Amino acid sequence: MVAGAVHLLTRYRVWAPRTYSLIRIYTWAIALPPTLAAWVVAAAFLPEWWTPEIFQAAHGTQHELHLLGDLTARVEPTLAYMMLMFAIGAAVFAAWSGWQSYLRVGKVITRLQTDVEPAQPQQLALLNEAASRYGLEVGVVPSDYPISFVWGFSRSKLIVSTGLLRTLNEQELAGLLEHEAAHHQRRDNLIKLALAFCGYSSLVFPFTRRLLKWRAMQVEQLCDEIAACRTNAPLDIASALVKLRRRTSPTPLAASSFIADDSSSFHSRVSALIESVDRTDLPVIPVHSTRMARAITFTLIFVGSLLVTNYISPLGFHHAAESLIQLFI
Amino acid sequence: MNNSRPRIALRGFKLGASGTGHVLGELETAIMHVFWKEHSLTVTEVEDKLRASRPIAHTTVLTTLDRMHRKGYLVRQKQGKAFVYSARYSREEFERGMAQEILGALLDHYTAPALSAFVDLVGQDERTLDQLEAMIREKRGKRSPRK
Numbered sequence: 001m002v003a004g005a006v007h008l009l010t011r012y013r014v015w016a017p018r019t020y021s022l023i024r025i026y027t028w029a030i031a032l033p034p035t036l037a038a039w040v041v042a043a044a045f046l047p048e049w050w051t052p053e054i055f056q057a058a059h060g061t062q063h064e065l066h067l068l069g070d071l072t073a074r075v076e077p078t079l080a081y082m083m084l085m086f087a088i089g090a091a092v093f094a095a096w097s098g099w100q101s102y103l104r105v106g107k108v109i110t111r112l113q114t115d116v117e118p119a120q121p122q123q124l125a126l127l128n129e130a131a132s133r134y135g136l137e138v139g140v141v142p143s144d145y146p147i148s149f150v151w152g153f154s155r156s157k158l159i160v161s162t163g164l165l166r167t168l169n170e171q172e173l174a175g176l177l178e179h180e181a182a183h184h185q186r187r188d189n190l191i192k193l194a195l196a197f198c199g200y201s202s203l204v205f206p207f208t209r210r211l212l213k214w215r216a217m218q219v220e221q222l223c224d225e226i227a228a229c230r231t232n233a234p235l236d237i238a239s240a241l242v243k244l245r246r247r248t249s250p251t252p253l254a255a256s257s258f259i260a261d262d263s264s265s266f267h268s269r270v271s272a273l274i275e276s277v278d279r280t281d282l283p284v285i286p287v288h289s290t291r292m293a294r295a296i297t298f299t300l301i302f303v304g305s306l307l308v309t310n311y312i313s314p315l316g317f318h319h320a321a322e323s324l325i326q327l328f329i
Numbered sequence: 330m331n332n333s334r335p336r337i338a339l340r341g342f343k344l345g346a347s348g349t350g351h352v353l354g355e356l357e358t359a360i361m362h363v364f365w366k367e368h369s370l371t372v373t374e375v376e377d378k379l380r381a382s383r384p385i386a387h388t389t390v391l392t393t394l395d396r397m398h399r400k401g402y403l404v405r406q407k408q409g410k411a412f413v414y415s416a417r418y419s420r421e422e423f424e425r426g427m428a429q430e431i432l433g434a435l436l437d438h439y440t441a442p443a444l445s446a447f448v449d450l451v452g453q454d455e456r457t458l459d460q461l462e463a464m465i466r467e468k469r470g471k472r473s474p475r476k
Contacts, residue, residue, distance in 0.1 A: 143424070144428075239462075271464075
């Protein structure tokens with residue numbers, strides 16, 4: 001709800017937070033509900049294994065297998081195992097769909113070859129120079145269609161087509177390469193995969209899909225900002241976007257709210273780049289963020305809070321979960 | 330050739346092929362190549378062109394041309410008793426349409442986790458693109474009036 005409200009406020013320009021902040025809001029909105037659910041389940045389960053004496057003294061042997069309370073005694077083990085299977089299923093599905101997507105892109109792109117003129121040597125040199133600077137592997141697809149994307153999760157590859165190299169001039173290409181390098185440095189595909197898992201395991205899956213889309217739009221805008229900051233040429237990036245859009249969609253497609261939404265996002269991306277020319281205080285956006293440190297901190301907080309809670313009040317969350325369930329049944 | 334965007338059916342997409350062979354059969358590919366060299370041909374003329382490289386029955390050419398017309402890859406006009414066929418899309422239009430269909434399916438509107446694309450593949454009004462281009466030109470002009 002918060003993310004939805006934020007989206008509306010920003011869409012109608014009532015509130016204009018920084019792109020980075022918006023991405024954080026959407027990321028938390030996707031990741032927080034399943035994380036909290038996992039924490040509550042873990043906190044309710046933990047005493048059974050960690051302090052079995054206290055647990056049995058409080059409940060007696062009859063309660064040994066029960067998680068939530070006497071009223072749900074018959075279904076509890078089943079319910080708990082179903083929840084566990086659901087979480088495992090969501091993880092497997094996220095990993096499988098991510099892997100399938102990776103393979104599918106690879107198979108199609110490597111064979112999407114048509115008879116076209118080879119790329120200009122100076123453009124290939126620029127491409128190789130940018131790739132080696134950021135430790136990216138590069139694949140050039142001999143296709144007339146302009147293609148550019150970062151593909152893969154940990155060791156990303158930059159895929160561009162000869163059609164794209166012919167469409168853009170050197171400055172525009174430099175801007176595009178910085179944009180793609182920003183994706184690579186931010187490990188955007190890997191984060192998307194992790195968030196897709198959170199989305200699949202969420203009970204409000206259709207809404208998390210929408211959140212993922214909103215977040216992806218903001219990530220594109222952030223990478224534009226990073227590229228503009230590095231090249232100091234936002235207009236070249238804006239020009240590259242317009243040129244490529246013109247070549248990728250020669251005619252307008254049938255209108256629908258979803259497409260209209262994307263079209264407005266494209267417009268806002270280009271407009272933001274044009275407006276950024278007048279800004280003298282272009283923010284330096286940290287790309288080499290401390291993601292690993294953050295992940296470790298997050299895990300420590302998750303596990304630490306579980307252990308502390310269980311130490312201070314071993315059955316506190318277990319009883320709270322039981323009471324909550326009994327309220328609803 | 331044709332101003333509309335080619336709709337290329339991806340059903341039966343052949344991974345092992347290259348170029349137009351991804352979506353067309355071997356004979357269909359050969360026929361498209363004939364039409365991209367010569368503008369308009371009758372069934373007999375197509376048959377003669379194909380016979381230079383392979384033995385082929387008249388009925389096979391006839392049914393293949395008819396099928397390709399129904400699929401929307403060829404257009405035909407009746408001249409006297411015979412149909413005169415021609416390619417609906419130029420080779421560039423066809424290959425671009427095929428690439429767009431494939432990538433559109435892959436990108437799955439932002440949510441495909443394996444890739445991050447620079448430009449998504451949804452439509453944009455030509456007029457909007459013209460306006461954006463004008464804005465960029467204007468801004469460039471203000472920034473460096475000599476350019």
